[in-house]
Amino acid sequence: MFSIHDTPHALCDGISRREVLRIGGLSTFGLTLPGLLQAKEQSSLVTDDPMFGRAKNVIYVWLQGGPPQHETFDPKPHAPLEIRGPFQPIQTRIPGENFCELLPRTARIAHKLAIVRSLATDNNIHSSSAYEVLTGYPYRGPNARTITPTDWPYFGSLVKKLKPSERLPALSTVWLPDIMRLNENVTPAGQTGGFLGRQWDPDRFKGDPNDPNFEIEGMNLTGIEPLRLNQRISLLKQFEQRFDTIERDRAADVYDTFQGQALDLLTSARVREAFRIQNEPDKVRDRYGRTKWGQCLLLARRMVEVGVRLVHVNWTREPGDSAVDNPMWDTHAQNADRVEDVLCPMFDVGFTALIDDLDQRGLLDETLVVAIGEFGRTPKINRSGGRDHWGPVFSFAMAGAGISEGQVYGASDKTGGYPARDRVSGGDVTATIFHLLGIDHTTRFKDTEGREHSLTGGQPIYGLMGNEPALKKPAIPGGNIARVPMYSTDLLLDKDLAGEMPLMPVTTGSRPKGWRAAPLPEGKPESAFAVRHIVSDDAHHVALGFGGETAVTIPADATALLAQEMRNPRAGSFQMTVRACVTAANEQAYQELFANHFRCRMVMFRFADGDKNPTKRQELGTLEFQPPFSPSGAPRYGSFELTHRLDSPAPGANFSIGRGLAIAVLLEKTSPGELNVPAGTPPVSLCIDHIDLRFDSRVINGDVQV
Incomplete structure (x- = not known):
């Protein structure tokens, strides 16, 4: 189900907006509320800049959590390891400019981008730094973690007010796929209409367009007879009368003018078709990546095609992404693993698909694309392998209408810690978007009390704009796309132990991901107590055991281990399944050499x-x-399951991913003293042919966190 999602305000007399919207199935566009639309206010100033108004629409890609500049657009290969991290730089299409090797596809389209490496808010708090980026003004209220009616309007709300869509005025600013949440129910300021009033909130739609069965609640009128639809509208009007008496005094000039447009929008075949993402060819959907985020980007392209002025795409939470210490791009722990396994694969695939798709359809010349987060990450990697909040400098990307493509603007210092030149503020970013949309950044507008306000305190970044590409001759890009495959939800690799990658020593760390084992038999007799990968034409398994032509002495505390680090662990319940048996020459050998000792x-x-x-x-x-x-040569496996919930012991605290989570199967000697195994003893082994790990996300307040 894909449906409107409300900001956490309540309406009069305890009736929530959601409750009213559900009446009669008409729950999509806030039809019960006046002020859905308003004619744009014209700026009193006119600009002669040819880039003014070049963009007909905007796709705003919000990378919530704060992407690390070092592992994206601003690598520092000459910095010490604890700053540069484990990844290498790669050449982009812009001569002399590098991205991190985790963005090989993005490096190949760098000639279509403008990268800014000197954005700064000097604020290390998610809520207030995001507020500055999303509104263009620093936060001055008491608590940026809470939405209030006195917040400065989100810049998309001002676009909705000052530059509504000509083709689709009832749906000018859309927000996908959920309201911005910092953790569980924390919804920060800066994402609503603020002091302009709720009629200028973006129209939010919550859902997963990657779900093959998703639809928009209230938009599917198939099979609804005209009489039934009219009955719904009549019932809806009865509820509107209550709001009518409250709202008309404050917004009489808003309600009647646009109620009809909203109803027209509900019955618009063009709008309903835009949300039918299932009609896209599989090849196109696959190119964006079959993830919630990738399909939201594709849906954004479909929305601007039908006339939506601005589409905001939030970076989506994964199942279990709440209450961990590295949610979304907020990589306080395991930064390298998160960006390698999840974040960069999703971004590199989805973002480049969007740019290429817009370009091929002739939409990039009229669509401004912005990919940005609330801040960056610390230059120095912390003890948990993560990077912490960092507002003094970070990077973002722009492309499309009015952007002089193929350039890098500004620079950070040698550690990626502070701007070295051409510092950019959050207000400069919003001023640039307004300018390219044809809204003069010096415009003044009135709030609901008639007080005037300046649109933004920033200035357009004129150095980013132009009719001609900044790049004259593209470079040959480096990097390896195979290095960054499409995102996979698999928590383990090579679950069938088929030998896709060799067993690696436990001392090699976890990069690349795969099976680690100890002890390994390298340089030791074949009879040694060790872990071996057994692969034949008709079978494969891993054997933890001993026995063979030479005698073996096994110490009292001997342990054989097969382990793998989880890919992208979250908070929730895990089910580890192992298929295993013990092979020996006969049942007596099994009892005397295995069951009595291990x-x-x-x-x-x-x-x-x-x-x-x-x-x-x-x-x-x-x-x-x-x-x-199981007799040797004819293994008969049993299946075993460990279920365990990984969650924080303290209410409201984050569960610690720490230095990484892993699973292991252990064969441990428990009998006292040494075990002497005579020469010529047939092998005795714990044989494993399959290990799986399944995940169910944690539940908060009755809702699965996704």
């Missing part, structure tokens, strides 16, 4: 140090299991 355990754990060695771990959940005996 136990098998499944473990979920947090790494205890930054080296990510699974032998140094903080165990979070464990299960001892007893695999069935």
Whole structure:
């Protein structure tokens, strides 16, 4: 289901806007409220800049959480390792300019972009730094983590008021796919109409366009007879009478003028068709990435095609993304793993698909695209492998209408910590958007009390604008697209232990992801107590065990281990499944050499140090299991499951991803003293042919956090 999503305000007498919108199934565009639309206020000033008004529409890509400049548009290859991180720079199409190797597709379209590396808010708080970027003004209120009626209007609300769509005035500013949330129910200021009034809030639609069955509640009129539709409208008008008496005194000139347009919009085949993303060819949908975020970008393209003036696409939360210490782009822990496994693959695929798609359809010349977050990340990597909040300097990208493409504007210093030249403010960004849309940035407008306000305190970034590309001769881009495959939800790689990648020592860390094992048999007799990958034409498994032509002495505290770091762990419940058996020459050998001396355990754990060695771990959940005996050569596997909830023990606190989470299967010697295994003993092994890890996101206030 895809439906309107309300800001957390209540209406009169305890009746919520959501409750009213649900009446009669007409829940989409706020038909019960006056002030849905208003004729634009004209600026008293006229500009002769040819770039003024070049953009007919805007797609605003909001990278919530704060992308790290070092791992995106501003790598620092000559800085120390604790600043530059583990990734390499790659050449873009702009000569002499590099991106991080995790953006190989974006490097290939850099000639269509303008990159700014000197944006600064000097504010390290999500809510207030985002407020400045989204409104163009620093926050002056008591609590930026809460929406209030006195907030400065979101710049999209001012676009809705001053420059509504000519083709679709009832739907000028759209926000996808959810309201901005910092954590659970924290909805920060700067994303509403503020002191202009709620009629200037963006029209928010909540849902997942990647869902094959999604539809827009109240928009699907298929099968509804005209009489039934008229009955719904009549019922709706009865509820409007209550709001009529309250709102008319304050906004009498708004209500009647635009109520009819809103109803027309509801019955508009063109608008309904724009939301039918299922009609897009599979090839196009695949190009954007079959993720909620990728499909929201595709939906944004469809919205501007039908005439929406501004589409704001929030970076979407993943299942379990609330109450962890690296949600969205907020990578306080495991920054390198998050950007490599999730964030950059999603962005690199979806953003480049949007730019290329707009270009191929002839829409890029009239559409301004902005990709930006509320701040950047600290130059220095912290003890959890993360980067913390950093407002003194960060990067963003622009493309499309009025942008002189193929350039880098401004620069940060040698560590990516502060602007080195051409500092840009949040007000400058909003002023640039207004200018390109044809709204004079010196415009003054009135609030509901008749008081005048300046549109923005910033200045357009004229150095970014132009009719001609800044780039004369593109460079040959570097990087490897295969290095950054499309995002996968798989928590583990090579779950069938098919040998897609070799077993690696536990001392190698977790990059690249894959199976780590100890002890490995390299340089040791084949009979040694070790972990081996057994691959044949008709079978494959991993064996933890011993036995063979030479004698083996196994110490009292011996442990064999097979482990893998989770990809993108979140807060919630995990189900680890292992298919295993124990092979030996016969049941007597199984009992005397295995059952009497060893136990098998499944473990979920947090790494205890930054080296990510699974032998140094903080165990979070464990299960001892007893695999069935199976004669050698004919394994008969049993299945075992460990279910464990990973969540913060303190209400309201973030669950710590820390230095990374992992799973392991352990074969541990529990009998006292050494175990002497004679030469010629047939192999005795714990054999594993499949390990899986499933995830269910945590539930907050009855709602699954996605």
